[in-house]
Amino acid sequence: MLDYNHTATLPDQLNAAVDAALATEDASKAPRDYLGGSRVGHPCERALQFEFAGAPKDEGSAFSGQTLRIFAIGHALEDLAVRWLRAAGLDLYTRKGHRPDGEQFGFSVAGGRIRGHVDGIIAAAPEGWALGVPAIWECKTMNAKNWRETVKSGVAIAKPIYAAQIALYQAYMDASVPGVATNPALFTAINKDTAELYHELVPFNADLAQRMSDRAVRILQATDAGELLPRIARDRDHIACRMCAYAQRCWSLPS
Secondary structure, rough: OOOOOOOOHHHHHHHHHHHHHHHHHHOOOOOOOOOEEEOOOOOHHHHHHHHHHHHOOOOOOOOHHHHHHHHHHHHHHHHHHHHHHHHHOOOEEEEEEHOOOOOOOOOEEEEEEEEEEEEEEEEEOOOOOOOOOEEEEEEEEEHHHHHHHHHHOHHHHOHHHHHHHHHHHHOOOOOOOOOOOOEEEEEEEEEOOOOOOOEEEOOOOHHHHHHHHHHHHHHHHHHHHHOOOOOOOOOOHHHHHHOOOOHHHHHOOOO
């Protein structure tokens, strides 16, 4: 039972209860037993290896209630984007059979140890639109700073982890949905601060898809062999290390 501070205000008590409920829900989720396509583009292979192997995260690295709320808002906005794009005339499928309980579109390779689920498949678009179909649809939500950077530079430069995800999805989904590696994917970014929308057509990058696929296999093979992949940096003050949930574990190892 939660022990609330009787001197706290009602808003404080409510916020604490919300955060506790979210933390409990998050902790109850079963860990992934596969390497997700959305993660392969992460800059540090060792971090991905820890993640794939299910290594315990550093103490105190659990997501805060605020972070979990941000994630939840992002998911809700993505659901809204589906409604908006359908209202605009796109025949957008997020689940097979257009059923709410239908299976997500996705792929599974390497005995199920590399998997991914796409946000949607665009089956048709209004006549005259420069959008080839079928096409992968990938949606992300961002704060204003990241959104502006993505608009300015494009997803491949501003958010390479998303570009890697899209390339892998196009490559692996083409067998089940022929044409998604031929037609550019539609990437949608929602500015969480202003509700502005950014759309970008992303042509299939076969070289990137191959490099990311090779990387995923390398992570699996190294983990199976008990070999530790290199860190991204030589100094633990590197920004990726400062933000990593495995930093203490990683830098306590000899190399």
